[in-house]
Amino acid sequence: MKKTTTPAARAETMSRGQCAKRLSILEAAANVFCRHGFAAASIDEIAAEACVSRQTVYNHYRDKDTLMMAVIDDVMSRANGMLFSVLSTFPEKADNIEDDLAAFAVRLNKNCVCNSDGKFIRKLVLNEGERYPHLFESWRQHGPLKLTNALSALFARLSVAGALKIDDFDLAARQFLALSNADLQMLTLLGEMPSDEQLESAARNAVRTFLRAYGAGEGQKPLQQAALSAIA
Amino acid sequence: MKKTTTPAARAETMSRGQCAKRLSILEAAANVFCRHGFAAASIDEIAAEACVSRQTVYNHYRDKDTLMMAVIDDVMSRANGMLFSVLSTFPEKADNIEDDLAAFAVRLNKNCVCNSDGKFIRKLVLNEGERYPHLFESWRQHGPLKLTNALSALFARLSVAGALKIDDFDLAARQFLALSNADLQMLTLLGEMPSDEQLESAARNAVRTFLRAYGAGEGQKPLQQAALSAIA
DNA sequence: GTAAAATTAGACACCATTGTCTAAAACGTC
DNA sequence: GACGTTTTAGACAATGGTGTCTAATTTTAC
Numbered sequence: 297m298k299k300t301t302t303p304a305a306r307a308e309t310m311s312r313g314q315c316a317k318r319l320s321i322l323e324a325a326a327n328v329f330c331r332h333g334f335a336a337a338s339i340d341e342i343a344a345e346a347c348v349s350r351q352t353v354y355n356h357y358r359d360k361d362t363l364m365m366a367v368i369d370d371v372m373s374r375a376n377g378m379l380f381s382v383l384s385t386f387p388e389k390a391d392n393i394e395d396d397l398a399a400f401a402v403r404l405n406k407n408c409v410c411n412s413d414g415k416f417i418r419k420l421v422l423n424e425g426e427r428y429p430h431l432f433e434s435w436r437q438h439g440p441l442k443l444t445n446a447l448s449a450l451f452a453r454l455s456v457a458g459a460l461k462i463d464d465f466d467l468a469a470r471q472f473l474a475l476s477n478a479d480l481q482m483l484t485l486l487g488e489m490p491s492d493e494q495l496e497s498a499a500r501n502a503v504r505t506f507l508r509a510y511g512a513g514e515g516q517k518p519l520q521q522a523a524l525s526a527i528a
Numbered sequence: 529m530k531k532t533t534t535p536a537a538r539a540e541t542m543s544r545g546q547c548a549k550r551l552s553i554l555e556a557a558a559n560v561f562c563r564h565g566f567a568a569a570s571i572d573e574i575a576a577e578a579c580v581s582r583q584t585v586y587n588h589y590r591d592k593d594t595l596m597m598a599v600i601d602d603v604m605s606r607a608n609g610m611l612f613s614v615l616s617t618f619p620e621k622a623d624n625i626e627d628d629l630a631a632f633a634v635r636l637n638k639n640c641v642c643n644s645d646g647k648f649i650r651k652l653v654l655n656e657g658e659r660y661p662h663l664f665e666s667w668r669q670h671g672p673l674k675l676t677n678a679l680s681a682l683f684a685r686l687s688v689a690g691a692l693k694i695d696d697f698d699l700a701a702r703q704f705l706a707l708s709n710a711d712l713q714m715l716t717l718l719g720e721m722p723s724d725e726q727l728e729s730a731a732r733n734a735v736r737t738f739l740r741a742y743g744a745g746e747g748q749k750p751l752q753q754a755a756l757s758a759i760a
Numbered sequence: 761g762t763a764a765a766a767t768t769a770g771a772c773a774c775c776a777t778t779g780t781c782t783a784a785a786a787c788g789t790c
Numbered sequence: 791g792a793c794g795t796t797t798t799a800g801a802c803a804a805t806g807g808t809g810t811c812t813a814a815t816t817t818t819a820c
Contacts, residue, residue: 314766333655336567338807349768354809422654423565426719436714464733470710471737478706479699482672486657486664501696505703509740546796570777581798586779 318356320346325367330416333423334364368420368431375413376438382407383446390459393511394503401476401499404443405490410480415487444469451510461512468510475502550588552578557599562648565655566596600652600663607645608670614639615678622691625743626735633708633731636675637722642712647719676701683742693744700742707734 324346328337339360343350357363382403387396408414417435425432447469454460462468479498483490490498556578560569571592575582589595614635619628640646649667657664679701686692694700711730715722722730 333565333567335565352767359809419654422651422717425717432718440714467733471707471733474706474710475703478702482668485654501699505741508742509737584797591779
């Protein structure tokens with residue numbers, strides 16, 4: 297097991313068979329950890345769900361803790377990448393703020409909050425955040441803090457452009473996110489993925505209220521249209 | 529163990545010694561279950577934390593599941609009672625809505641959301657809600673649904689009184705609650721109890737934005753005072 | 761086709777936990 | 791002080807999961 301192939305060749309070797317199993321194990325482990333929690337998750341169940349023998353799991357990851365760390369790394373980095381990607385879709389111009397903000401809220405909730413990675417991270421942070429302050433802090437930095445900072449900067453730009461009237465940008469960012477989740481919390485709590493209609497409706501409701509509070513209302517146009525409740 | 533004492537006498541007997549131990553066990557179990565989750569919680573740790581021998585735990589509760597059920601019952605009924613109590617403090621008159629709503633938000637967050645029962649229920653619902661739909665539904669009925677319904681009715685009254693301008697009362701209720709939590713989520717996620725100042729500030733921020741969106745603004749008085757951010 | 765590497769099933773020791781049992785001790789009541 | 795009840799500490803078997811090992815089988819590279 298030493299120097300049998302060059303690193304490049306081994307990388308090529310690992311590119312399909314091994315790598316596929318690694319990913320399969322990671323995905324299965326994420327699911328099982330999410331379903332049962334770390335302590336109650338059994339390696340046997342993970343192996344079965346990954347369609348892999350238990351020994352193979354131990355071949356790739358020394359022990360349960362190592363596997364858990366790898367899963368956390370995997371999910372976190374994917375979630376960070378997705379958040380970065382979504383943040384890069386900020387509205388550039390100040391025309392049609394309502395539609396732009398709503399579309400952004402939809403993208404955010406769909407790709408970062410309500411998907412399976414979001415669910416995993418929510419459970420992880422709630423359950424282990426106290427036990428592992430470093431984990432909590434790292435998540436906070438790369439997640440909510442980065443998000444609110446970006447939103448805050450966006451709101452500042454829009455305020456300067458005269459499209460919004462905001463005194464505390466940071467507060468407005470937190471409130472925008474809170475409003476965006478108001479209609480979805482129940483669904484995400486159960487881990488269900490909201491339908492496109494629900495996502496759209498929730499975003500509309502949030503943005504309308506947000507703009508009624510912070511819009512640079514010429515006409516203010518309040519209660520422009522009866523809102524459709526998003527929750528059954 | 530039959531007819532040794534009258535039920536009344538036995539009740540009297542149990543009123544201090546046994547009952548105290550029962551409560552001690554319940555409290556310890558709630559803490560340990562909350563810290564480690566159901567599967568990872570050990571009866572030994574619960575017994576130790578309750579200052580009671582393990583056998584005593586088994587004397588009072590047949591097995592781990594029974595104990596868990598008892599804890600859930602205990603926490604849920606206490607939380608329901610507290611919510612009922614807080615709901616009975618709704619503002620009666622429509623004068624000074626801002627202060628009244630803020631004070632209500634403070635009471636709600638302090639006694640129902642951010643306390644240890646709230647923390648327990650949050651973890652319980654997130655972790656076991658999918659596995660036990662009945663548990664989830666029961667919580668939803670007695671918790672968020674009752675709360676939003678009551679708030680919705682209050683907003684309807686205030687709208688009729690001309691103090692608010694709301695088209696969708698239910699949506700407004702959900703948004704009010706979402707805004708009330710916007711500044712506290714980070715803290716409650718870690719299980720910390722926010723200070724009175726933080727509770728007050730979070731409620732102020734929420735109510736101010738809420739009224740800017742839904743207030744029957746005569747002067748609308750926007751941006752009346754620079755907001756103090758509640759989050760460090 | 762062959763050799764190296766990876767995978768598999770199964771057996772295994774080990775450990776923590778659950779729930780039971782027993783005998784001794786503490787408690788409260790009369 | 792005597793009695794019944796509750797509590798306690800400790801031993802105990804049973805269970806289930808972890809992590810290791812081995813030998814056989816499959817996959818992959820060349």
